[in-house]
Structure formats: C-alpha cells, structure tokens
Amino acid sequence: MKVFHTVSGLRDDLVRDRIQGLRIGFVPTMGNLHEGHLALLKQAKKTNDIVVCSIFVNALQFSLNEDWDKYPRTYQSDSEKLRDAGCDYLFHPDDTEMYPNGLDTQSRVICPTMTDVLCGASRPGHFEGVTTVVSKLFNIVQPDEAVFGIKDYQQLAVIRRMVEDLCLPIQISSAPIHRETDGLAMSSRNRYITDDERPLVTVLKDSLDWIAEQIRDGNKEFSELENMAAERVSEAGFKVDYITCSNSKTLDLAAYDDEDITVLGAMFTQAARLIDNVSLVKD
Numbered sequence: 001m002k003v004f005h006t007v008s009g010l011r012d013d014l015v016r017d018r019i020q021g022l023r024i025g026f027v028p029t030m031g032n033l034h035e036g037h038l039a040l041l042k043q044a045k046k047t048n049d050i051v052v053c054s055i056f057v058n059a060l061q062f063s064l065n066e067d068w069d070k071y072p073r074t075y076q077s078d079s080e081k082l083r084d085a086g087c088d089y090l091f092h093p094d095d096t097e098m099y100p101n102g103l104d105t106q107s108r109v110i111c112p113t114m115t116d117v118l119c120g121a122s123r124p125g126h127f128e129g130v131t132t133v134v135s136k137l138f139n140i141v142q143p144d145e146a147v148f149g150i151k152d153y154q155q156l157a158v159i160r161r162m163v164e165d166l167c168l169p170i171q172i173s174s175a176p177i178h179r180e181t182d183g184l185a186m187s188s189r190n191r192y193i194t195d196d197e198r199p200l201v202t203v204l205k206d207s208l209d210w211i212a213e214q215i216r217d218g219n220k221e222f223s224e225l226e227n228m229a230a231e232r233v234s235e236a237g238f239k240v241d242y243i244t245c246s247n248s249k250t251l252d253l254a255a256y257d258d259e260d261i262t263v264l265g266a267m268f269t270q271a272a273r274l275i276d277n278v279s280l281v282k283d
C-alpha cells in the first residue's frame with residue numbers, strides 16, 4: 001500500500017494508472033476504522049483495479065459544539081488495517097493540504113432542501129461540509145466508482161443527488177450496514193456509549209424494524225408509527241432526535257403511495273448521537 005499526504009503525490013500515481021486503463025475505486029473515511037469501513041474497501045476491490053481510501057477528519061462538517069477535536073484519530077492502526085485488507089493507496093492529507101486557503105473562505109458545494117431535514121436539522125452546516133469535502137476528494141481522486149455506507153443513509157442520498165445534479169462522471173455504490181452481534185450499527189462514536197447504556201441502545205434499530213414491519217403489513221399511518229416508536233425509545237431512557245419515514249430518494253416525508261421508503265432515526269445517549277435506518281426496498 002502506498003501512502004500519500006499530498007494532492008500532487010497522489011495525482012501523479014493516479015495519472016499513470018489511468019493511462020494504463022486501470023479502473024479507480026474510492027472509499028472516503030474519517031478513520032478510526034472498523035469492519036464496516038473495511039467492508040466498503042473489500043466491495044470496491046471487487047469492481048476496481050486500484051482502490052484509494054482517504055482518512056481525513058473534516059472540520060468543515062463539524063459545528064463548534066461537536067466532537068471534531070476529540071474525534072478518535074488512530075492513524076497507525078487504521079493504516080495497518082487498510083494494508084491488511086488490500087488497500088492500494090491511502091490518502092491522508094492534513095488540514096492545510098485540504099484547505100490551503102483556510103476554512104472561512106473555502107468555496108462550498110450546497111445541496112439544498114435534502115440537507116435541511118433529519119440529521120441536517122440538528123446539525124446545521126453538516127452536509128455542506130460533507131458535500132464540499134467529498135467534491136474536493138472526488139476532484140483529487142477522479143474515481144470511476146465511490147463506495148459509501150448505507151449506515152449514513154442521508155449522506156448517501158445527498159451525495160447521489162449532488163453527483164446527479166453536477167453531472168459528475170462517478171458511479172456511487174452503497175454497502176450494507178455492518179452491525180455488532182446484537183444489531184447495533186458499528187460506528188466510531190459507539191465508544192461514547194456508557195456500559196449502562198450499551199444493552200439498551202439497540203432500541204433504536206428495534207423501533208425502526210418495528211415500523212418497517214408495520215408498513216410491510218400495510219399500515220401506512222406513518223406519523224402514528226413514528227410517534228409510537230419514539231415513545232419506545234424515550235421509555236428506554238434516550239432522547240429522540242427524529243424517527244421519520246422518508247422517500248428513499250428525495251428524503252421527503254413518505255407519501256401514502258411511495259414504494260421505496262426508508263425509515264430513519266437518530267437518538268441521543270449521554271455522550272453520543274446514534275443514527276440508524278431500515279429500507280423497505282432492497283437495493
């Protein structure tokens with residue numbers, strides 16, 4: 001595995017690869033890698049000749065009261081995991097390499113409407129930071145395909161929309177949610193869950209699964225289902241951010257005749273905000 005810290009270094013190698021006709025796959029991450037991230041890499045390896053992974057904790061997508069400074073940075077073990085999993089190129093830029101003109105005057109990519117709801121409602125500016133950094137990374141790597149996890153469903157939907165709107169010649173692929181044995185979606189932020197909370201946090205997934213089951217059985221009283229699921233999460237001791245049935249593509253509130261619905265949820269533990277989702281149509 002080759003490691004690059006600069007845009008120009010990575011580009012030099014990728015230019016040579018492209019001249020040889022090699023297909024480039026890309027997996028962007030913020031590091032602190034777990035099996036879920038490595039599954040994205042393994043998926044990308046199946047359909048590409050060269051796979052690039054990036055590790056960059058993007059300050060632009062964190063608001064001031066969020067955990068950018070304490071987000072776990074575990075570069076050494078991450079790079080070993082990537083090497084063992086067969087990553088070809090690791091791109092690990094620092095803040096100056098990614099934002100040489102500083103954050104305040106950085107040009108932005110904005111994907112409106114879809115980013116104001118769900119996680120965007122409680123994390124203003126978050127998705128603008130995501131679409132901006134992902135656009136930059138896409139321009140640096142110029143991949144044929146990029147793989148994103150369904151775990152961050154809204155992020156995936158927003159990036160698909162950005163790629164469509166801006167005519168970016170990149171195939172966006174999705175990878176299933178990797179879970180712990182009890183169903184908790186793997187996440188770098190799970191480390192903030194206390195021992196007391198840990199057996200209870202699966203209530204989020206269980207509640208989303210329950211809604212999905214109800215919809216499959218023909219119950220389309222979405223807001224009633226959302227309220228009942230939220231009550232269950234509250235009774236387990238967690239503050240609900242949202243539990244919403246959405247159109248899987250637009251993220252608008254699900255309509256009665258929508259065929260492709262995703263149920264999304266977010267809740268707060270004492271020190272973490274956990275997200276999960278369940279789609280009713282397999283992709």
Ligand code: AMP
Nearest residue numbers: 029030031036148149151152177178186
């Ligand atoms: P992160 O570094 O956590 O921001 O995530 C980098 C990529 O890994 C994103 O595409 C995430 O959706 C994906 N990812 C994170 N956790 C999981 C998981 N448990 N299962 C599948 N993909 C995941």
